[in-house]
Amino acid sequence: MSLADVVRRSSIEIIPLKGAEGKLAGVPTRTSVSITCSPRFGLSRTLDHVEAASRSGLHVVPHLAARMVEGRQHLRDFVHRLNDLGVDELFVIGGDGEEPLGSFYEAADILRELKEFDHTLSRIGIGCYPEGHPKISEGALRDALQHKQQYADYMVSQLCFDASVLAGWLRAVRDSGILLPLRVGVAAPLQLRKLIELSLKIGVGQSVRYLSKQNGLIGNLVLGRSYEPMDLLLALQDEVSFGELSIEGLHLFSFNQVEATLDWLSSVSGGQKAG
Known part of the structure; x- marks a missing residue:
């Protein structure tokens, strides 16, 4: 598995904000896009964007937060709607809501329930936290x-900027018997000032502190330059073997900067080879 292979197997995360549907119009057919969900917008907003992306011929991976599901019937209705749209993949998380809307509190609750009824989902992803979680012990x-x-087919890592932290965590979980393929959570090209602001909001402060120590950061901030994901990927390539540790692709946190993300993918997907 080469670095070029990993980059080509990228999915682009989209937040269902106003205007996001229009940004998807220029995305090439069969590109994999992940549509997030949040308590602010509700699952209906996620489904609206999933439907629009599906109509555009994209490979859509909806996010489903356990705490946003009102009950068993709500879960069945959501999944059956995905089936009707031809969506065969789902990414399950616990969610950020303080209080669950129903009886589902964490991702495992949803994963177990999905075993209890018929659906056409063929691939299910879950989240993982190389940097840890502010509210959950390691x-x-x-x-x-x-x-x-036992219920999932792959895992997606939290956004990270430190290749050594990610590599060390991955070796440790492999040694502990966790063998799910990993999609590496990577920030897509984004103006550094905005990237740091958004990263702090989603709770990856340790990695941002690592990023802030890099040579030239202040000058790059002043000049308004963008973050370059390839630096992290090349450093990770020096640390691990993608194939041996089952790294199957990237999950690009685009922060809805879709055009810049597509330009970056186009420029690097065929040009990098593993050493």
């Missing part, structure tokens, strides 16, 4: 991942 995260892997 041991609890590891135990949860061990449990959830």
Whole structure:
């Protein structure tokens, strides 16, 4: 598995904000796009954007937050709507809501329930946290991942900027018996000032502190330059073997900068070879 292979197998995360549907219009057919969900917008907003992306011929991966599901029937209705749209992949998370809307509190609750009824989902992803979680201990995260892997087909890492942290975590979970293929969560090209602001908001402060120590950051901020994801990927390539540690692709946090993300993918997907 080469770095070029990993980059070619990228999905682009889209937040269902106003105007996002228009940005998807220029995305090449069969590109994989992930549509997020949040308590602010509700699952109906996610479904609206999933439908629009599906009509455009994209490979759509909806996010489903357990705490946003009102109950068993709500879950069935959501999944059956995905089936009707021809969506065969789902990404399941616990969610950021303080209080669940129903009886589902964490991703494992949804994963178990999906085993209880018929659907056409053929691939299910779950999240993982190389930098840890502000509200969950490292041991609890590891135990949860061990449990959830029996229901899932792959995992997607939290946004990270430190290749050494990511590589060390991945070796540790492989040694502990967690074998799910990994899609590496990477920030797509974005103006550095905005990237740092958004990263702090979603709770990856340790990685942002690592980014802030890099040579030339202040000058790049002043000049309004953008973050370059390839620097992280090349550093990760120096640390690990993508094939041996089952890294199958990238999950690009686009922050809805879709055109810039597509331009970056076009420029690098065929030009990098693993050493």
